[in-house]
Amino acid sequence: DVKVTQSSRYLVKRTGEKVFLECVQDMDHENMFWYRQDPGLGLRLIYFSYDVKMKEKGDIPEGYSVSREKKERFSLILESASTNQTSMYLCASSFSGYSSYEQYFGPGTRLTVT
Amino acid sequence: AQTVTQSQPEMSVQEAETVTLSCTYDTSESDYYLFWYKQPPSRQMILVIRQEAYKQQNATENRFSVNFQKAAKSFSLKISDSQLGDAAMYFCAYRRYKDYGGATNKLIFGTGTLLAVQP
Numbered sequence: 001d002v003k004v005t006q007s008s009r010y011l012v013k014r015t016g017e018k019v020f021l022e023c024v025q026d027m028d029h030e031n032m033f034w035y036r037q038d039p040g041l042g043l044r045l046i047y048f049s050y051d052v053k054m055k056e057k058g059d060i061p062e063g064y065s066v067s068r069e070k071k072e073r074f075s076l077i078l079e080s081a082s083t084n085q086t087s088m089y090l091c092a093s094s095f096s097g098y099s100s101y102e103q104y105f106g107p108g109t110r111l112t113v114t
Numbered sequence: 115a116q117t118v119t120q121s122q123p124e125m126s127v128q129e130a131e132t133v134t135l136s137c138t139y140d141t142s143e144s145d146y147y148l149f150w151y152k153q154p155p156s157r158q159m160i161l162v163i164r165q166e167a168y169k170q171q172n173a174t175e176n177r178f179s180v181n182f183q184k185a186a187k188s189f190s191l192k193i194s195d196s197q198l199g200d201a202a203m204y205f206c207a208y209r210r211y212k213d214y215g216g217a218t219n220k221l222i223f224g225t226g227t228l229l230a231v232q233p
Contacts, residue, residue, distance in 0.1 A: 108159075
């Protein structure tokens with residue numbers, strides 16, 4: 001079974017704090033993704049990584065950064081958390097290439113910034 | 115740019131009945147993938163069914179089937195014999211077929227349809 005795990009299910013942080021969300025996958029996938037899920041907006045891509053140390057901005061990268069030092073691990077960083085970053089964060093991974101249609105998702109981290 | 119639209123924020127179905135969730139999309143490409151993902155209350159998103167645009171035959175997975183109308187850019191999900199475990203948020207998603215690398219691999223999601231199953 002493919003497994004994508006996220007470090008926390010629920011997280012409460014204060015405005016201005018630095019926040020780390022971690023994601024680990026065990027399927028040797030090249031691609032890893034961070035999405036943000038908000039009611040009425042669906043899922044929006046924050047950042048994407050296609051290899052170790054390689055990253056690309058998604059649709060809403062402002063206020064976020066990422067790190068991928070090992071193939072299995074992809075971290076999302078909020079340098080200075082703000083209340084408008086209160087949301088559900090979903091990590092996903094997939095193989096690359098034409099047949100890499102399926103993305104496997106983690107359980108999500110519900111982040112509240114107060 | 116590609117877009118995906120789900121016009122039904124919420125739907126309800128009686129147990130054992132059939133329900134259809136709607137999805138439309140916009141793209142100028144001829145080859146692509148379409149997906150339905152299910153997100154139960156526990157939040158782990160799982161793939162329900164996929165459709166390759168070059169295939170004319172509608173995909174089927176047990177009680178789940180799609181009605182893919184390429185010319186109309188419509189991709190609806192039919193759930194037959196609904197069960198209580200089908201209650202979830204359902205997302206329609208699009209992905210380009212060709213791997214241009216980078217974030218072109220991304221899934222483009224609709225806003226979701228929350229399905230309730232009444233006993």
